Structures are given as structure tokens and as C-alpha cells.
Amino acid sequence: MGEDKDTGVKVAVRCRPFNQREKDRGAKLIIDMNGAMTTIQNPETPNEEPKKFTFDFSYWSHDGFNEKDDGYLEAVPGSKYSSQRRVFDDLGQGVLDNAFKGFNCSLFAYGQTGSGKSYSMVGYGCNKGIVPITCDELFKAIEAGDPATKYEVTFSMLEIYNEQVRDLLSKDNPKGGLQVRQNPKLGLFYVVGLKKVAVGSYAEIDKRTQEGTANRTVASTNMNATSSRAHTVVTITFDQISKNEAGEETKKSSVINLVDLAGSERADSTGATGDRLKEGANINKSLSALGNVISALADLSSGGKKKVMVPYRDSVLTKLLQNALGGNSKTVMIAALSPADINYDETLGTLRYADRAKKIKNKAVVNENPLDKLIRELREENEKLKSQMGGAMPVAGGAGMDPGDGAYSKEEIERMRKEMEEEIRAQLLANQEQMNEMDESFEDKLKRNREEQEAMGAAQANTQDRKSKDPHLVNLNEDPMLSGVIFHFVEPGEMTIGRKDATPPPMISLTGLSISKQHAVITFENSEATVKPGEQGAKTKINGVPLTGPTTLQHLDRVLFGSNHMYVFHNPLNPKAPENTPTKIDWDFAQKEIAKHKGFDTASAGMSKEQIIAQEQILELLPMVSEVNAISEELNKHRTFEVILISGAAMEGYGSKKGAKVVVKMKNLLNGNTWLWERGKFMNRRYMIQELYQRHLDGDEDVMKIPKEEDPFWEPPEDVLIGTANVFLQSLSYALDFDDKLSVTDYKGVEEGNLYVNITPCSDKGKPLDEDFFVEDPQELLGKPFHYKVTIKSAEVNKAKYSKGLHVRYKVYQDEDFTSTPVIKATLSPEFKHHRIITYPAVNEDQLGYFEQGCITFQLFGVQEDSVNDNRLMKMTTKELRQMEQLQNPGMQRRQTISGEASEESKLRNELEVLKKKFERLEKKEKRIQDLCSEWKGKPVEEQQFEPFWRHVSAVANSSGNKLKTRVEILNTVIQSQKMTQEASAGGAQNGSNGSINSGAGSKACIIQ
């Protein structure tokens, strides 16, 4: 038996081209490759040396290619571009060669969502990936192989989602998924009852893959599951049966595992820090477990640590990949890299992961055994198991298990006995299955599977044929791999769409959230299709707009049924799409359209990196929020969710550099309490909410009685951010005070009240500086001590519900923690009387910069209590309450622009204040100089000497003489622009596109155009 000692895991990285979104925003390329070396540049520190990594292969697929007429991407001569074929030649061919030698092989793809894992593994269109090429080449090699050898190939395909295994070649999977068991003899894990089909050609594998992909698409759409969170495992077994020199029949077998892993960023739940239910949800347990297994194996291989426990058992994925990772397998990992600056952290993470994987050493052996021996061993083991079943089971009170010693109670022994019995029975069954399989000849299996496929094949061929002739709906999925997989042909007459429990049953049955029994009806007459809602309240959107009555469907229209069933309508009979419709419609396009209708503008020209990230997060969160709202309605949770944009300053206290933050607001519809959840926390909760809903669908009645502590919809009441008010500190740089009534506005720019604050330069004891203390040039402050006093006098709040308690908090430059006023209860006009003196022993450039550019964001909070719910509201369903809420707050329709900067207008207003004050002082000086002049003029001639006169005047004027004019000019410009800003905002309000722009003191937390 051959053995390859310590074969290292082969690691390749591959960098994809920019996608359309990245091109649109002018993304920067941060990856470079040179030979086997890959470098990555941190976009934040462009002058630093890039980080270097070396792998077995570094594939540059970013540029340097041509698209041929059929769509195949090939290298431009002389470029370093790596095509699909090149990747196969290096990696796939090796897999194939090893499989023929009888080694187990594994190939897995790792990387962030959208980085190109599926492209490398499976491929798109004629750019076939490693898996199809390998399968194709396998059969070519078989054909050219030894005629005396029998070749047997089987194929299976499974998906691991949420720690459950689903057979992708089966239409009905058991609830909770297939079981994973360990074979006690071999120690390996396997999936009980997974369908393994015999295949005799590449075309058969291709058809089975299509079948598996279609099943995946249906499941992912029905469950509202994000497919990028699922791992897909294709397993090919390849047996070669031949006679050895001794005339014995031997079997050389190879198991080939091809794994397309879930998007790596999903393993990261750091965003959920601070969530009380953080431990409850592990966004992708399998992926984090894989990371741990790889780390442990890397440690073991590098010999640093002798005893490392490899935690294979921690997840389903690592159980199934145990051999691939740390055992008998030749393993290849391909790490897919996103090339854009925005993904720096994730891509660096992927490179580090790949770097660790490269340290792993496996021990692959050739699996070759005499056939007889295999059968004999299986029989013997079966006999042994049978005898265990009958005899030596531990019995309550039996020998060695005397309950008298207090170790085990009767019940415990009974339970253990049952468990063991079950274990043995399962093992027996599995062995029996294996023996039956061996009894059935491969030819028979092939025949059986071909018959099954033929029936399916007819339907597939039919679809291909009809696509170009008949009008149809074709699905769109977030994962491009699952798009264009499901077809519904529109028949002449009426076609009903709805839930399968409707009477009469619909012609197209859909499952999942927000699908009504009679959801919609499509009528097709005279080459024209019309769609209308099937019942009141059924949620359908056409091109992002809710469907309310009959609407004609045009070629390439986007149709969304419920919250997740997205289709594109194709009409080959009248293939004229409305103007401005792109020829190729993808998921992004359809989502942007929906977002736009909800009031989120998605133009990307001239946006900062932060704004682009915010925009991408909005597009990502909107469908999730719709889904959670739909679950809230179905489980009657009395909660509603909304994506909101809030400035970084409003969220974090100071500094407007952070840009806008995308957060989710949850509102309790019974008592009006609200919560703001950061993206990470929302994702975490959404995952738990999905799980809860899945349990509900599985018939688990406890879901309705879940204790609030475990309920992902529940949150203890916390203080709510009513709104914010910004004070720009420019006045401090001239040692002027600031005293004003500020309006407090919420994230939508709606005025919620006022805040009276004062910021005064002062002595170290807090005494205001002398009237005459005047700074001409802020640079004068450098190096000198400086003190200022923040006073929060009082506030006025508009809404009565905030009378339970109010407080204000804020941070100034370099503060780690917030400073907060005490909570003032039972009033809407709290007197805070808060003072704080801030001292800089010697003002430095940074602090001066803060005065000149920065601001203090005062956050006004209201106390919320888990108050008694309104009984009248309790009688209403969540659906009704949400409808009522939407009627009361049509805020959703407001246009929102992703802009993070604190309002320009408020900055301007502040500057104006400063200049006004400076102007006043200069006017005073001017007056003093004029007075001096008249005073000297009035003196006797002999006293009118120039020297002392000059001294007096210059003492007053200092250097202000010629600066005065400039200042006045600046002031004028500012006043002019202020006027223009006001006019512009008034105009905006008139045309009605924005309900409530606040032209008062700048304090908008969310910028609404």
C-alpha cells in the first residue's frame, strides 16, 4: 500500500476582476501578484510596504483578459492572467491523477461572499470551473483507460446550512436535516441516508449538478435563507476494480470532496458585541469551527505544540471534512480574493487563513484492498453488532451497574441502554445498506439512476426549448449561482400563484414568508400578460413598486412575490423592454430599485468610501428588514423594524468624520418604545429570528411561548436617543464664547425639542475670560494653557412620552467615555445645570484643529420603561399595527441621501456667529481708535506728538488695521451663502420632496435632502 508521508495542503489564491459596483465607484486595486507571491496594500496607509504572502500558486485573474464571442475569458498574450483552464491544469489535474492512484482528494474554496469561490469551483457559463472540468476529464481518462479495469463513479451533493445537512439530490429532506454519524471502526463521520447516484458520463454529472442547484435554489428561496451562508459539498467516489498479480480482485478507491464554502465574513460576529443574545447565535458555527481546526492542525504540523486537540466534533462541516483536513487525503485549498480597497480587512483575513492552511500536513494513503476482504470484514462486523443487540446490553440493575453504589439511577441506566441500542441499530442499518449496495451490481445501479434521470431530463429539455418561445418568469437570487435556475411558464388564460394549501390549489405554488394563499393571478391574452393581486394584502412588487391593481407586465419587468421570490418576466412574443431597461438584470439592480422606492437614493457618483459602505449596507439590510418584519407579523410579535441612517456623530458622540451609519430601529408597537441596533447586532438577531421561524414552521409550539429572555424580538427597555444637537467649536479658537438655543433633531431631521448650552473660554477656576481678551489668530493659542467650560442649562422636549426621564450626554475631543447629566424626571423642560471645565495645559495642533473643525454632539436621551401595553392595541394583530404605523409615519417615503458630514449649513451658521462676534469686537476697537483720535485732536497742539499717539493707537488696534477689511468681506460672503442655503432649503420644502428639513441650528443626525 502506497503512502505519501506528510503531504502538505496545497494552497492557491486567486484575485477576481472588479465587479460592476466596484467599477462604478472607482474602487482602488489593493492586490498585486508576482510569481507565487501575493501582496496586499492597506489603502489607509499607502506609503507603507505592502504585506507579502507566498503560496503554491498566486492566480492573477483581475485583468489582462479578453472575452471571446462565446463569453470565455482568455489571457491576452503576454499578460499574467490565469484562466479557468490554467487553474484546472495546476490544481484539477493533480486531483485527477491522485484519484487514479487511489488517494482521497479534497478541494475547497474559501473566501468572502462574492470573492469568486463558486467561479473557481463551478464556474459560470462556458467559463467552467475546476469541478466540471475535473469530472469531464475523469470520464475522458476512464474511456482511455485499461479495458480490463472496471470503473465505478458515484456522485452526491449536499448542503450544510445552519448546522443541518440537506441532501441536494432529494426533494424531501427530513425536518432538522440528515443525521451525521461516526463509523466506530474507521472513526470517520458520514451522512446517514445520503443519496449517492451511479454515473456513467460527464453529462450525467452535469445534469445531477443542475438538479442539485435547482433544489438548493428552491430551498434557499422558500426559507429566506442566504445561500452564501451555506456550504456545498460535492462528493465523487471513484473505484477501480481490477485483478492483481495474484489473481485477486482488488478495489482501489478514491473519495473526492469538492467543497464550496460559505462566505467567510459570516463567521464574524464581532459586530454583535454587546448583544445580550450574542452567545445564542453562532452565525456560522461550521466556518468558525473550520478556522479552529485549521489553526490546531497548523500548530500540530509546525511541531510547536505536541498535544493539540483538534476540534473536529465542533461542527457538522469539520466532522465531514475530518479526513480532508487532517488525515488521509491530498488536499487543495483555493482562497478567493476581492481586489477592492473596501474589502481590505476581509481579504487580509483570507490571506492569513490561507497562510495558516499551508502549514497543514496530511498523511494520504492509497486505498487499495482485495474485494473479498472488504466484504468479509463488513459481514463480520455486522454479526458482531447483531450479537451486541441481542445480548450484552447493559440492563438496569445488571452486573457492574449496581445502582446501589449510587453512581447511576435506574432511569439513567435505562436511558443509556436505549442510547446504545439506538447507536448499534443505526450502525447495523448503515452496514446493511453498504452490503446491499455491494450486492447490487454497478450496472444495475447505473440503469436505475439513468431511468430516474430520463424522466427528469425530459422536463429539463422541455424548459430549454420553451425559453425562447413562451413567456416566462425566471428567478433572481442574491447568489448569482442560483439565479436563472427556476422557470415558470405563463400559460394562456389565467395562472394562479399562491400557497399550496389554497383551495383550489394554485398553479404555481410558492412557500415562504408573506406568501398569501391566493397571492397573485397572471392573465395571458394576445401576447400580453397582466398581473393582479389574488387577495387583499398580498404583497407583490413590480419594478420595486407595490402592486395594487391589474398591471401589464412588460418584457424584463421585475416581479417580487412576498418577501423573497424575485423573478424577471421574459416575453419572447413581445420582447420590447421599456426604455432604460438594462439588457441584463441582476439581483443588485432589482434591490436598488426597491431601495429607491423606499426613499434611499443610490446614486454613487462622488461618494466617499464611508458613504459607499453605508449604501452597500443599506442594500444588504433592506431585504433582511422586510423579512424580519414579515416574521414579526406571522409570529405576532408586535415589533416593527426600519433601516435608518444616522450620522456617526449622533451615534458615537463626536466627530463628523465617521460618516453616516446604517442602523436598524426596532419599535414596540404596543407601547412605542424604540431601540437602535447596530448592523452586527441586527444580523445576529435576524439569524436567531430565522431559526425561531424555522422551528415554528417545523411545528414547534414552544416558539409561541418562548421566555422573553430568550426571545430575539425582546429587549429590555433602554434609554432612547431622542435627537442630537451640534455645537461647532470655532468660537473657541478665537477665545469667544458660544451661547445659544439649539434645536434637537432626530435622525430624520425632525425637530424634537431645544437645548440651551453655553461654551465659554474661562480661567482654570471656570471664571469667564476678560471681555478684552481677544485672539486675532488662533495660532496664538498654541503652547499656552487653555480652559473652557461646557454648560448645559436646560432643554425643552416636544413629546409627552419622554416625561419619564431625560438626560444629555456628550464627549469632547479625546474623551474615552461620555459625560452625562443626571436624569431629570417628570418634566418636559428639565433644568440640567450641568457644568464641566475642560483644561488643556498647553494647546497643541490637534486640539487647535479640533476647535477649528470639530464639534460637540449633544445627545438627548429619554428614559423608556416596559410600560403596560395599551389594551386596545393588544387586540390588534402585528400586521394591523404595522399598517397603522405606516399610515401615521409615512416617513419611509422621504428621500434619504447617504451623507455623513454634519450639516454644512449648521457649520456655516456657527461660523457666522463667530464672525459676528469678532466683528462686534473689531467695531469696538474701531470706535476706541476713533475716540483716541478725537481725544488727541482735542489736546493742545504742543501735546499732539506722534510717538505717544502711535503707541496708544497700536496698543488698541494691534495688528487689526488692515485685517478688519478682510474680515468684513468674509463676513459678507458668509451671510450671502447663509441666505442661499436658506433659500435652497425653503425651495426643497415647497416642492414637497422632503417633509421636514430643519433650517434651525445645525443638528441633524440624518441628512435628508
Ligand SMILES: Nc1ncnc2c1ncn2[C@@H]1O[C@H](COP(=O)(O)OP(=O)(O)OP(=O)(O)O)[C@@H](O)[C@H]1O
Ligand atoms: N476569476 C473571475 N473572473 C471573472 N469573474 C469572476 C471571477 N471570479 C468571480 N467572478 C464573478 O464575481 C461574481 C461573484 O463570484 P462568485 O459567485 O464565485 O462568488 P462566491 O465567492 O461564490 O460568493 P458567495 O459566497 O456569495 O457564494 C460572479 O458574478 C462571478 O462571475
Ligand SMILES: [Mg+2]
Ligand atoms: Mg458561491
